[in-house]
Amino acid sequence: MSDKNVSFVRTKMLPQSEPPIGQRGVVKWIRENLFSSWLNAILTLVSIWLVWFVVSHLTPWFANSVWAAESLSQCREIRDATIGNGVPSACFAVITDRWQQLLFGFYPNTEYWRPVLALVLFVVGILPALFTAIPRKFLIGTAVTPFVLFWLLWGGSVWTTAAGALGFVIGYYAFKLLTDRAGLIVGVGGAVGISFAYWLFAAGPLGDALHSILPIGIQYVESKNFGGFTLSVVIGVSGIILSLPLGILLALGRKSDMFIVNKLSTGFIEVIRGVPLIVWLFTASLILNYFLPPGTNFDLMLRVIIMVTLFSAAYIAEVVRGGLAALPKGQYEAADSLGLDYWKSMRLIILPQALKISIPGIVNTFIGLFKDTTLVVFIGLFDPIGLTNAIRASTNWNGIYWELYVFIGLMFFVFCYSMGRYSLYLEKKLQREHR
Amino acid sequence: MTTLTDTPKASFRLSMLIYDTRYRSLTIQVTTLGMVCLGIFWLGYNASVNLAKLGLQPNFSFLSSRAGYDISQSLIEYDSSFTHGRAALVGIVNTLLVAVLGCVAATLIGVVAGVLRLSKNWVVSRLMAVYVEGFRNVPLLLWIILIYAVMTESTPQPRDFREGGAASMLLDGSVAITNRGVYIPKPVFESGSMAVIAVLVLSFIGALLYRRYARKMLFTQGRLLPMVWPALAILIVPTLVAFFALGGPISLNYPELGGFNFAGGIQISNPLMALWVALSLYTGAFIAEIVRAGIMAISKGQTEAAYSLGLRPGRTMNLVILPQAMRVIIPPLISQFLNLTKNSSLAIAVGYPDVRATLGGITLNQTGRALECMLLIGLFYLAISLAISLVMNFYNNRMQMKER
Numbered sequence: 020m021s022d023k024n025v026s027f028v029r030t031k032m033l034p035q036s037e038p039p040i041g042q043r044g045v046v047k048w049i050r051e052n053l054f055s056s057w058l059n060a061i062l063t064l065v066s067i068w069l070v071w072f073v074v075s076h077l078t079p080w081f082a083n084s085v086w087a088a089e090s091l092s093q094c095r096e097i098r099d100a101t102i103g104n105g106v107p108s109a110c111f112a113v114i115t116d117r118w119q120q121l122l123f124g125f126y127p128n129t130e131y132w133r134p135v136l137a138l139v140l141f142v143v144g145i146l147p148a149l150f151t152a153i154p155r156k157f158l159i160g161t162a163v164t165p166f167v168l169f170w171l172l173w174g175g176s177v178w179t180t181a182a183g184a185l186g187f188v189i190g191y192y193a194f195k196l197l198t199d200r201a202g203l204i205v206g207v208g209g210a211v212g213i214s215f216a217y218w219l220f221a222a223g224p225l226g227d228a229l230h231s232i233l234p235i236g237i238q239y240v241e242s243k244n245f246g247g248f249t250l251s252v253v254i255g256v257s258g259i260i261l262s263l264p265l266g267i268l269l270a271l272g273r274k275s276d277m278f279i280v281n282k283l284s285t286g287f288i289e290v291i292r293g294v295p296l297i298v299w300l301f302t303a304s305l306i307l308n309y310f311l312p313p314g315t316n317f318d319l320m321l322r323v324i325i326m327v328t329l330f331s332a333a334y335i336a337e338v339v340r341g342g343l344a345a346l347p348k349g350q351y352e353a354a355d356s357l358g359l360d361y362w363k364s365m366r367l368i369i370l371p372q373a374l375k376i377s378i379p380g381i382v383n384t385f386i387g388l389f390k391d392t393t394l395v396v397f398i399g400l401f402d403p404i405g406l407t408n409a410i411r412a413s414t415n416w417n418g419i420y421w422e423l424y425v426f427i428g429l430m431f432f433v434f435c436y437s438m439g440r441y442s443l444y445l446e447k448k449l450q451r452e453h454r
Numbered sequence: 455m456t457t458l459t460d461t462p463k464a465s466f467r468l469s470m471l472i473y474d475t476r477y478r479s480l481t482i483q484v485t486t487l488g489m490v491c492l493g494i495f496w497l498g499y500n501a502s503v504n505l506a507k508l509g510l511q512p513n514f515s516f517l518s519s520r521a522g523y524d525i526s527q528s529l530i531e532y533d534s535s536f537t538h539g540r541a542a543l544v545g546i547v548n549t550l551l552v553a554v555l556g557c558v559a560a561t562l563i564g565v566v567a568g569v570l571r572l573s574k575n576w577v578v579s580r581l582m583a584v585y586v587e588g589f590r591n592v593p594l595l596l597w598i599i600l601i602y603a604v605m606t607e608s609t610p611q612p613r614d615f616r617e618g619g620a621a622s623m624l625l626d627g628s629v630a631i632t633n634r635g636v637y638i639p640k641p642v643f644e645s646g647s648m649a650v651i652a653v654l655v656l657s658f659i660g661a662l663l664y665r666r667y668a669r670k671m672l673f674t675q676g677r678l679l680p681m682v683w684p685a686l687a688i689l690i691v692p693t694l695v696a697f698f699a700l701g702g703p704i705s706l707n708y709p710e711l712g713g714f715n716f717a718g719g720i721q722i723s724n725p726l727m728a729l730w731v732a733l734s735l736y737t738g739a740f741i742a743e744i745v746r747a748g749i750m751a752i753s754k755g756q757t758e759a760a761y762s763l764g765l766r767p768g769r770t771m772n773l774v775i776l777p778q779a780m781r782v783i784i785p786p787l788i789s790q791f792l793n794l795t796k797n798s799s800l801a802i803a804v805g806y807p808d809v810r811a812t813l814g815g816i817t818l819n820q821t822g823r824a825l826e827c828m829l830l831i832g833l834f835y836l837a838i839s840l841a842i843s844l845v846m847n848f849y850n851n852r853m854q855m856k857e858r
Contacts, residue, residue, distance in 0.1 A: 052576045059575050066577045204472055204482070279483040283490060293839030294832045295796035301814065302832075305824045309504045310497040390593040397802055404595060420603045428592045428600075435591035 076107075084109035089116065090415035113419050114426050117410050121426065124246015124401050130174075130238060134249045137171045140164060141256065149441070165260070172245075172253065176236040182226035183218070190214035203362065242320040246401035248430060254320070255389040258327040262388070263381070265328065266335025267374075271365065273336060274343050284336070291333035297394050299326045304398040323395055331388040335381055342377035343369065375449045382442035386435045403427045505825075514830075516821045517542070523816050525807045527723055538817045545812030546834060552729055552808065553795040559734035560794060561787070564741025571746050582742065589739035595800055597736055602728035602804045609633045612715050628708055636722045637709035646703035653696040660692075661685040725806035729798065737794045741787060748783035749775065781853050788846045792839055799835075809834060 040046060053063040083102050088094040094110035102108060114121070123131055144164030147157040163184075170180040190210045198206030230236070245253060272284030291299075303322040308315070346369060354364035374381075396405035407423040410416050471481045505512065517539035524534050528544045529551060571582035589597065612632045615623065623630045630637040668679040697704070709719030752775050760770040801808040802815075809831060818827040 052574060055574070059573075059578075062570070062573070062575055062578045066575075066581045070577075070581065202472060204478070277479050277483050279487050283486065289840070289843070290836060293836040295799040295835060297799045297802065298810065298814070298828065298831055298835065301810075302828050305818075306828055309501045309825060312500055313504055313507065386591070390591075393593040393595045394800075396595075404593075404599065420607065421600075424596060424600050424603070428596055431593055431596070432588070432591045436587065439591065 080107045080109050083107065084111045086111050086115055088112035091417065091419050109422050109425075110419060111422050111426075113410065113416050113422050117416070120410065121247045121403055121406055121423075123249050124406065125244040126240060126246070126249060127238065127244070130240065133171045133174070133237070133240075137168045138252070140171070141168060144168075170237075173240055173242075174237040175239040176226065176230040176234065178229035178233075178235070179226040182222045182229065185225075186214045186218045186222055189217055242318045245320060247403055247406055250320075250395070250400060251389070251392040251402050252434075254324055254327060254392045254395065257324045258331055258388050258392075259385045261324075261328040262330075262332040262335055262384075265332035267339055267370070269332060269336035270339035270343060273340055288333045288336050291329055292337070296327070296330050296391050297397060299330055300394055300398050302326070319398070320400065323398070323400065327388060327391065330391075331384055334384045334387070338377045338380035338384060339373060341380065342373035342375075345376050346373055378445050378449070379442055382438055382445075386438050389434060389438070390431065403430070501825075510822070510825075512825055514826055516817075516823050516826070519821075521817065521820075523820070525812060526805075527726065527807055538813075538821070541817060542809065542813035542830065545807060545809035548806065548812075549795070549798055549801075549808040549810075552726060552733070552798045552801070552806065553791075555730050556733040556737065556794050556798065557791045559730065560737035560741055560790070563734055563738030564790075565745055567738060567742035568745025568749070571742060572749060586739045586742050589736050590743070594732065594736045594797055595803055598728060598732040598800055598803050601732045602724065605724045605728050606633050612711060615711050615716075628706070630709055630711075630716055632716070633724070634715065634721075635724050636727050637716045637719045638722065639706040639708050640718065640720045642705050642707050644703045644705070646700040649700060650693065650696050650703060654693045657689050657692045661688045664688055723806075725801065725804040728804050729801055729806050733794055733797060736797075737790055740790050740793075744783055744786045744790065745779075748779040751782045752778050784849060784853070785846055788842060788849075792842050795838055796835060 037043065041050065054060045083098065083106055085094045085097050085108060088097055088110065089112070091110055091113070094108075094112050098106065098108045098110075119128075119131065123134060126134060141164065144161050144167075147153045147155070147161050166180055166184040170177060190213060193213045194206045194210035197209040201209075269284050269288055272280050273288060275281050275284070300323060303326045304319060307322055311317075350368060350372065351364070354368040357364075359367065393402050393404050396402050396408075399405075401409060404427065407420075407427070410423065411419060471477050518537050520534075521536055521538045521541040522534050523541070525532055525541060525544050527548060529547050530544060532540060532544045567582045567585060570578050571586065573579050573582075609631050610633065612630075612634060615630060615632070628639045664685055665681065668681055671677045671679055707718050709716045709721075711717075756774055756778065757770060760774040765773065798808060799810045802810060805811070814827050814831045818824055821827075
C-alpha cells in the first residue's frame with residue numbers, strides 16, 4: 020500500500036508561528052510579573068506612583084542645580100537670573116566651594132597629598148590580604164603599611180615612627196626565640212613584656228637620637244586638625260583592623276573551658292554591648308581622665324579609636340561565637356584526635372571554618388562601625404556631619420541643608436555598599452558546598 | 455592479673471605550672487585574674503586620687519536635690535521644682551516611649567518590606583531593595599538629621615492652616631502636620647470608660663482562649679475550626695456593645711487652630727517625630743533583611759513537601775514555613791529591638807529629652823557629677839539589654855530544635 024494518496028498527512032513542516040501577542044515578549048512579562056493578581060496590580064501601581072512622586076519632585080531640583088557660586092544668596096541670584104524666580108534648585112556650589120573641608124577637615128592646605136597618598140597606599144597595602152590571587156610574599160608590605168600610614172597622616176620625624184615600629188619587630192623575634200626554648204606561654208608573656216619595656220624606656224630616646232643624627236621628617240599635624248571624611252576613614256579603618264583580632268580573642272575566651280577567662284570575656288562583651296556607643300564616647304571624653312594617672316591627657320582621637328575598637332570588638336566576638344557554635348562538634352573532636360594543641364587546632368581547623376561562616380556578620384559589624392564614626396560629632400570632633408554645622412555657621416552658607424546631606428549620604432553609601440558587595444564576593448568564593 | 459599502678463607521684467616542680475596541662479589552665483586563669491584585678495585597682499586608685507584632688511567624693515545625693523530646669527516633653531508630672539532623680543525618670547520614660555513606638559513601627563515596616571522584597575513583582579521588589587540598601591548603608595545620624603530638617607523646614611507653619619491658607623489638615627480635619635509638630639486627636643476618657651476598657655481586656659483574653667480551644671480541637675480531634683473571624687468577633691463585638699450601651703464614654707478631642715498655634719489634641723513634637731520615623735525606617739530596613747533571610751532559609755523541599763501533602767499555599771505558609779522561619783527570625787529581631795533602644799540615644803541630634811539628655815546632659819552639666827551620671831546611664835541601658843537577653847535566652851531554649 021502506498022501512502023501517496025493519503026492526502027491528510029502533511030509532507031512539509033509548517034513554519035513556526037509566533038505565540039499570541041499576550042503570551043510573549045514585554046506583554047507577557049508585564050502580565051506575569053506586574054499584574055498577575057489584583058493585589059499585585061495595586062502594589063505595582065502604588066510603587067510606580069511612589070517612584071514618580073519622588074522622581075518628579077527631585078528631578079527639577081537636581082536639573083536646575085547651580086554649581087558655581089560663592090554663597091547661598093549668590094546661588095539664589097544665579098537661579099533667579101537664569102532659570103526663574105522661586106524654581107526649586109539645588110545649590111551644589113557649596114560642595115565645589117567647600118569640598119576640601121568636607122574631605123580633609125582642617126588639615127593643612129599644603130599637605131592634602133598626604134591623606135590621599137595614605138588612602139592609595141592603604142588600598143594597595145590591603146589588596147594582598149583581600150585577594151588570594153596576589154602572591155603571598157606581598158603580605159610583608161601589608162604588615163609595613165600601618166606604620167607608613169601613621170607617619171604620613173600625623174607626620175613628624177620618620178624616626179619616631181620607625182622606633183615605634185621596631186618594638187613590634189623586637190616583640191616578634193623575642194616571641195620566636197622564647198617559644199622555641201620555653202614554650203608558648205613564656206613566649207607570649209616575654210614578647211609582650213620586652214616590647215612594652217622597649218616602648219616605655221628605649222623607643223623615645225632612640226627616636227630622638229636618630230633624629231638628631233639624620234633629621235628626616237614632614238610637618239607634624241595635630242589630631243584636632245583631622246576632620247571630614249579623613250577623620251571618618253582613619254577612625255573607621257583603625258577600628259576595623261584593631262577590632263578583628265581582639266574580637267576573635269574575646270570569642271575564643273567566651274567559648275573557653277577556663278572558668279575565669281570565660282566569665283571575664285562574657286562580662287566584658289555584655290557590658291560593652293549593653294550600652295550605646297554614644298555613652299561610651301561621652302565616657303571617653305568626659306570621665307576617662309579620672310581613671311588615668313594625674314596629669315595625663317592623651318589625644319581625644321586616640322581615645323575615640325580605642326572606644327570604637329572595644330565596642331566593635333564586642334560585636335565581632337558575638338558574631339564569631341555564632342560561627343564557632345555553628346561548627347559541628349566533629350570538627351573539634353577531629354582536631355583533638357589529630358593531636359593538635361589548642362592554638363594549632365584553632366588556627367588550622369576551627370577558625371578558618373568559623374570565620375568563613377561569620378563573614379557576613381563581621382562585614383556588617385564593620386559597616387556599622389564605619390557608620391558609627393559619625394557619632395564623634397557629639398564629643399567635638401569634626402566628622403562630615405560636624406562640618407556641615409561648621410559650614411552653615413559661616414555667613415556665606417547659612418541655611419544650606421540638603422545639598423550637604425546628599426553629598427555626605429552618597430559618600431557613605433559608596434563606602435558601605437562596596438564593603439557589602441565585597442562580603443558577598445567573599446562568601447561566594449569561599450563557598451565549598453556544591454549546590 | 456596485671457595491675458596498672460598509679461604513676462609514681464612526681465614531686466611537684468614549679469615548671470609544671472607552665473608545661474603540665476593539668477596545672478597550666480590554672481596558671482593562665484590566676485595570671486589573668488591577677489592582671490585584671492591589678493588593672494582595676496590601678497584605675498580605681500587613679501580615680502580616687504583625681505577625685506580627691508578635685509574635692510569630688512562620689513555620692514548620689516544630687517539626685518534628690520532640686521533640678522531647676524524644664525523638660526519639653528514629659529509623660530509623667532514634672533516641672534522645674536522637681537528633683538534631679540525625677541528628671542532622670544522623665545528621661546527614662548521618654549527613652550522607653552520612643553523605643554516602644556519605634557519597635558512597633560519598625561516591625562511592621564520590616565515585615566512588609568521583607569516579604570515584598572521576595573515578591574515576584576519586579577517593580578515592588580526593586581523598590582524594596584532600594585529602600586533597604588539606602589537605609590542600611592547611610593548612617594542613622596544622617597537620616598535623623600535629614601528627617602528632622604524635612605519636618606522643620608518643609609512643613610507648613612500653623613498660621614498656614616487658617617482659612618484660605620496654603621495648608622490643610624489631613625484625615626477629615628483631625629491631623630495637622632506643622633513645623634511645630636504633628637497634632638493628632640486626643641482620646642478623652644469620661645466616667646464609664648474603665649468599663650469599656652475592662653470589656654476590651656476580657657474579650658482579648660476570650661479571643662486567646664478561643665484560639666487555644668481551636669488548636670486543641672485541631673490536635674486532638676482533627677477538627678479545623680475557623681480561626682480569624684470568630685476571634686475578631688470575640689474581640690470587637692462585646693467592646694462595641696459596651697461602648698454604645700454606656701453612651702460612648704470615650705471621645706476624641708480634635709486639635710483646633712487658635713491664635714498662632716493649635717490647641718487641643720496631642721502634639722507630637724518634631725524631635726520625637728523625626729526620631730521615631732528615622733529609627734523605624736532604619737531598623738525596618740534591617741528587619742526586612744532578617745525576615746527575607748528567615749523565609750529564604752527554609753529549604754524549598756519544605757514547601758514542596760507541604761504541597762505534596764495537599765496543603766494549599768496559604769496554609770503551607772502558616773503551618774509549615776512561618777513556624778520554621780520564626781525560629782530563625784525572632785532572635786535577630788529581638789537584637790534589632792535592642793539596637794533600636796540603644797540608637798534612641800541619638801536623640802541628642804534633635805534635642806529630644808531622653809535619659810541621656812536629662813540625666814547625662816543638663817543634670818550632669820549642672821552638678822558636675824560626670825562619673826555618677828554616666829554610671830547611672832550605663833546601668834540603665836545595661837539593665838534593658840540584660841532583660842532582653844534573658845527573654846531571648848528563654849525563647850531560644852524553648853524553641854531549640856530537638857536533635858539527636
